[in-house]
Amino acid sequence: MTDFWLPHLAFALLVFLILTRLTRNTTQRGILLAGSLLLSLVPVQGISLALQLRTYIGDLSVASLVLLGWSTLSRFGVPPASAGDRLASLALFAGLAVLLYPAALGLSYADPYQLGFEPRPMLMVLGLLCVVLIVQRSWLGALALVLATLAFALRLGASENYWDYLIDPYLALYSLGALLLAGGRWLLIRLSTRTRNLA
Amino acid sequence: MTPTFKTCALLLGAATVFACAWLGAAPHALAPFAKQPAPPAADAPQALAAHFASSDLEDFVHSASITGLPGGDLMAAWFAGSREGAADVQIRAARFDAASGRWSGERVLATRESTQRAVGKHIRKLGNPVISLAPDNRLWLFYVSVSLGGWAGSAVNAMVSDDLGETWSAPRQLVTSPFLNISTLVRAAPVFHADGSIGLPVYHEFLGKFPEYLHLSANGEVLGKYRIGKGRYSLQPTVVALDERRAVALLRYAGEEHHRVLASYSEDAGRSWSRPEPVEPSNPNSSLAAVGRPDGSLLVAMNDLEDGRFRLTLYATDAKLGNWRTLGELDETPNPWGEPIPGDEFPAVVSEKYRASGGKPEQQARFLEQVTARMCSAEGCTFDYEYPYFTRDREGTYHLVYSWNDMFIKHLAFNEAWLSERRPHD
Numbered sequence: 001m002t003d004f005w006l007p008h009l010a011f012a013l014l015v016f017l018i019l020t021r022l023t024r025n026t027t028q029r030g031i032l033l034a035g036s037l038l039l040s041l042v043p044v045q046g047i048s049l050a051l052q053l054r055t056y057i058g059d060l061s062v063a064s065l066v067l068l069g070w071s072t073l074s075r076f077g078v079p080p081a082s083a084g085d086r087l088a089s090l091a092l093f094a095g096l097a098v099l100l101y102p103a104a105l106g107l108s109y110a111d112p113y114q115l116g117f118e119p120r121p122m123l124m125v126l127g128l129l130c131v132v133l134i135v136q137r138s139w140l141g142a143l144a145l146v147l148a149t150l151a152f153a154l155r156l157g158a159s160e161n162y163w164d165y166l167i168d169p170y171l172a173l174y175s176l177g178a179l180l181l182a183g184g185r186w187l188l189i190r191l192s193t194r195t196r197n198l199a
Numbered sequence: 200m201t202p203t204f205k206t207c208a209l210l211l212g213a214a215t216v217f218a219c220a221w222l223g224a225a226p227h228a229l230a231p232f233a234k235q236p237a238p239p240a241a242d243a244p245q246a247l248a249a250h251f252a253s254s255d256l257e258d259f260v261h262s263a264s265i266t267g268l269p270g271g272d273l274m275a276a277w278f279a280g281s282r283e284g285a286a287d288v289q290i291r292a293a294r295f296d297a298a299s300g301r302w303s304g305e306r307v308l309a310t311r312e313s314t315q316r317a318v319g320k321h322i323r324k325l326g327n328p329v330i331s332l333a334p335d336n337r338l339w340l341f342y343v344s345v346s347l348g349g350w351a352g353s354a355v356n357a358m359v360s361d362d363l364g365e366t367w368s369a370p371r372q373l374v375t376s377p378f379l380n381i382s383t384l385v386r387a388a389p390v391f392h393a394d395g396s397i398g399l400p401v402y403h404e405f406l407g408k409f410p411e412y413l414h415l416s417a418n419g420e421v422l423g424k425y426r427i428g429k430g431r432y433s434l435q436p437t438v439v440a441l442d443e444r445r446a447v448a449l450l451r452y453a454g455e456e457h458h459r460v461l462a463s464y465s466e467d468a469g470r471s472w473s474r475p476e477p478v479e480p481s482n483p484n485s486s487l488a489a490v491g492r493p494d495g496s497l498l499v500a501m502n503d504l505e506d507g508r509f510r511l512t513l514y515a516t517d518a519k520l521g522n523w524r525t526l527g528e529l530d531e532t533p534n535p536w537g538e539p540i541p542g543d544e545f546p547a548v549v550s551e552k553y554r555a556s557g558g559k560p561e562q563q564a565r566f567l568e569q570v571t572a573r574m575c576s577a578e579g580c581t582f583d584y585e586y587p588y589f590t591r592d593r594e595g596t597y598h599l600v601y602s603w604n605d606m607f608i609k610h611l612a613f614n615e616a617w618l619s620e621r622r623p624h625d
Contacts, residue, residue: 004319047315055321055346058379104377106407106429109474113377117423118226127217134209146213153220159374160421162224169378 011050089141097172116163231443267592271297500587509537539579
């Protein structure tokens with residue numbers, strides 16, 4: 001497990017967050033979290049359940065793990081991220097997703113994924129964004145950026161590429177989807193307010 | 200703790216983390232390409248030898264690669280199993296002993312199970328292997344594995360041997376793609392840089408089909424990945440270094456417009472590549488192989504057809520790819536249009552080809568049974584000569600391996616003297 005502790009952590013957090021609605025108090029949640037971790041170690045067809053899941057979903061980014069971790073901690077009493085904080089984080093990761101995926105999948109000769117192998121320009125831009133997030137007290141986005149950067153500096157994952165610590169397709173889809181929903185909701189509220197004012 | 204102090208402490212902490220990452224992420228320049236081995240002696244007698252590198256008669260074999268070892272020995276690797284994409288496919292190898300002039304028995308280098316254990320993922324199937332001796336005498340094996348879906352879900356694994364193939368490291372999966380690390384495949388020979396780093400031609404097959412140049416350190420860490428083409432129509436680049444900075448990549452064409460080999464150039468040791476353009480020879484969406492010659496020209500082995508893989512031809516071309524000359528057919532079907540031959544003619548034809556390829560007489564009866572089952576149908580019997588792979592060893596001999604009717608990996612060895620006796624024609 002020591003070689004693959006990040007997939008085990010991802011498995012435990014995902015199982016915990018899926019099943020946490022079945023629990024009633026902090027003690028039960030603690031048992032569920034420990035049980036999820038143990039479940040991740042159960043071998044199936046030669047490899048652990050966590051690694052079986054990894055086969056199908058790939059490696060989650062450290063930023064995703066931070067979001068899952070924060071969500072887990074909030075089940076144990078840590079205050080959840082504020083709406084503004086959440087929105088800032090979603091905007092950040094949606095922006096990264098739009099910059100990375102279309103071109104990386106072959107839409108252009110320029111490959112933004114290469115930037116992650118020589119990431120000094122990215123570190124400069126994301127470092128400045130991190131300062132903005134800290135000053136604005138958007139702790140969730142700032143923590144995700146700092147821990148992803150720390151994990152990259154220490155090469156805690158299998159990848160040599162900074163992007164792989166920052167974003168994954170699930171975080172990209174979630175951020176874009178949540179932003180679209182938030183945008184749609186905002187538009188609906190504006191339209192209904194205007195209709196009410198006209199009436 | 201005041202809010203201002205807290206913010207300042209957090210800013211300081213974040214700045215430290217980003218500064219550490221900055222210091223550990225120094226940009227790396229691509230070193231010039233490593234110099235090619237010295238030209239062979241001019242007075243060597245002409246030599247051509249044919250062997251089968253594989254010996255198993257039961258399995259489907261495909262996608263071979265070959266590398267020279269010190270002292271004139273060789274090692275070849277290919278994949279073998281009940282069929283392409285089957286769960287029982289293994290990466291196998293054999294060693295050619297220069298003293299005896301014989302290939303050894305087959306040896307398994309990697310299986311689905313050994314790969315799964317080492318990389319921590321379920322593995323569905325294995326695919327193309329590439330074996331190559333680095334200038335520091337470390338022997339590298341790169342091979343494709345698929346965890347999910349078809350070949351578009353591939354990843355590249357690396358193994359290394361410090362004792363010329365006697366023992367091997369556990370495989371390690373290279374992370375080369377931001378999308379679940381899927382869709383990087385390897386097929387052609389790596390190019391080495393002067394600092395020992397490795398340039399591995401790779402390609403992408405998920406949603407699009409395009410070639411790339413993967414740059415690895417001498418220890419196999421991924422340093423960069425540079426795009427050779429984009430879109431959905433080119434794959435399996437074979438890269439030849441022309442001098443210290445210039446290289447050419449020849450590409451298999453998978454589109455519906457040109458049906459020709461595509462070519463792309465780099466002037467900066469593989470960092471940037473020109474837009475791929477069609478060149479003269481036809482390409483029926485099949486793999487091709489190229490190798491550099493001491494005079495700066497290229498040898499290219501390919502199926503120069505618009506359809507089918509029934510003929511494998513050797514070409515010579517200048518480095519600008521403007522003057523292509525055929526040096527003859529390396530293997531071909533008796534029917535010039537590739538049409539199936541009648542089943543009653545097949546045994547005599549294929550047996551003659553088997554013997555000319557160095558097939559063992561004691562295996563001929565079993566071979567005939569197997570090859571008939573594999574290549575014949577109610578319409579007749581066909582021939583397939585495909586997936587060539589070229590290398591030039593340190594003594595200057597050229598070695599070509601390719602899939603021979605999916606039954607064997609055929610090995611041809613020849614030298615410059617043999618090439619000079621060929622009669623090129625346009």
